[in-house]
Amino acid sequence: MEQTEPPKSRLKVQMEMELDRISYLPSNVIDKILSCLTLKEAVRTSVFSSRWRNKWAMLSGLVFDEKCFSTENCATFVNIVYHVLLSHTVPIEKFVLSHNTHRIPTIDIDRWVLHLSRNFIKVFELCIPDGPKYKMPLCFFSYQDMIVLELSQCLLEPPTTFKGFRTLKRVSFHRVTLAQDVLENLILCCPLLECLEVINCDGFTHLKIDAPNLRFLSFSGRLEDVSLQNTLNLAVVCFNSWRIYHRQDHVSSSNLAKFFIDLPYIQRLTIDGAAVQYLAVGDLPGRLPKPCLHLNFLSLPLKFYVLAEILTTIYLLRSSPALKVLHVTVRLNLLRSVDEEAESRLDSLYDDVNCSFPKLQFVQITRFSGCKAELDFIKFLLVNSPVLETMAIRASSAGGSPEVLKKLLQLRRTSSAEIIYLDP
Structure with a gap:
């Protein structure tokens, strides 16, 4: 005959569960x-x-950072990592090491990377704060399940047998050293790559991108040339080249046309540094060979004393019929201005009756000094933007001239756009 638990015992268990729900x-x-x-x-x-x-x-995910372990004792931190790795009972899919207190011995990082190679790493982030660059060991290149990779202050020298990371979708390199062929092959051999960030890296002078699934690209650093091939899905580009290497005085081919040839679906473009100077190289086309039909956000710096850069900006605007938001940062040089011949050429462009920005709604201009070239550019936008809602202008120095503000308010416009004039 089956024995049943006494009611008192069942009640006791129920009470224990009530008192200790978390267990x-x-x-x-x-x-x-x-x-x-x-x-x-x-x-x-x-x-x-x-x-x-x-x-x-x-x-499945291990994150070692300042929020997790704030100890300033490097030996203690290293022992913690060893203990956690050796105590783990399931495959590790995510590993993040970002510790900013003391430099971790290279031999320890080597051992951790080797230990992880026996797992199925999908997310790997290694952020070395400073000091000598850490050379990724050969076993790292066997991480064939990675989806996300982030490296900082590292050196990449893959073996000759390396065939890429076939499942990788997101790559972020900060202060990473890698040769020209390494960068090109890495991108080419990641067929699923969707997001690429290359910030202040070295070892190469050309940025050659061949990635059919790439949707986001961010680059900042020294550069001589850019080549975007097979990037038809690229939608967001942040291009900050803070140094352009010297080139010949005259180049017949247009960097502007070349840059956009494989960007038919670009939606957001942020340019900074000397990138406009790069795009202005060569014979500028009046319009791009193929218009940017989906570009709705554009941010760029502009030197109003360099004719080629003004023309580059105007031609890009004329080729962007879907543009809704425009940010312009004025690069000041009060001692220089375009000559009379250049002004005449600009005037003819500004008077082009076929030019229109049918969807432009918001314009922001910062570091505005009030010179004639800037006022002419603003007038050009106001006259050709029928649905413009706001023109926000931030002066380059406090206490902007009342005369400049008066001129701005008197400019003719085809919309009921509000002009907002702000101090720095």
Whole structure:
């Protein structure tokens, strides 16, 4: 005859569950809670009960950063990483190492990277704050399950047998050294690449991109040339070349036309540094061979004393019928201005009755000095923007001239746009 538990015992168990609900949570709920905690907080949950004791060792993602372990003792931090890695009982899919206190010995990072090569790493982030660049060991190039890769202050020298990361979708390189052929092959051999960020890297002078699935590109650093091929899905580009190497005085081919030839679906373009100077090289076309039918946001610096850069900007605007937002940062040089011949050429462009910006709604101009070239450009925008709502102008110095403001308010416009004039 089957014995039933006395009512008193069942009541006791029920009372215990009421008093200690956290110990009786379903496993999936516990896993969800742990995934929302830092690694340090997750380890501390071991004291809750026996059910929680080893749960942290089943996390698929490990993040070692300042929020997690703020100890200033490098040896202590290194021991913590070793303990966590050796105590882990499930495959590690995410590993983030970003510790800014003391330099971690290279031999320890080598061992951690080797240990991770036995797992199925999908997200790998290694951020070295300063000091000598860390050379990625050969075992790193066997991480064939990666989807996200972020490296900072590292050196990449893959073996000759390296065939790329076939599943990689997002790459972010900050202060990474890699040769020209390494960069090109890495991009080419990542067929699923959607997001690429290359910031202040060295070892190459050309940025050659061949990535059919790429949707976001951000580059900042020294550069001699750019080549975008097979980038038909690229929608967002941030291009900041803060140094352009010297080239011949006259180049027949147009950098402006070449840059946009494989960008038919670009939606947002942010240009900074000497990038406009680069685009202005060569024989400028009056319009791009193929208009940017989807470009709705444009931000760029402009030297109003350099005719080629003004023309580059105007031609780009004329080729962007979907543009809604325009940001212009004036690069000042009060001692220089375009000559009379250049002004005459600009006047003829500004008087072009076939020019219109049918969707432009917001214009922001910063570091405005009030010179004639700037006023002419603003007038050009106001006259040719029938749906413009706001023209926000921020002066280059406090206490802008009342006469300049008066001139701005008197400019003819084809819309009811509001002109907002601001001090720095």
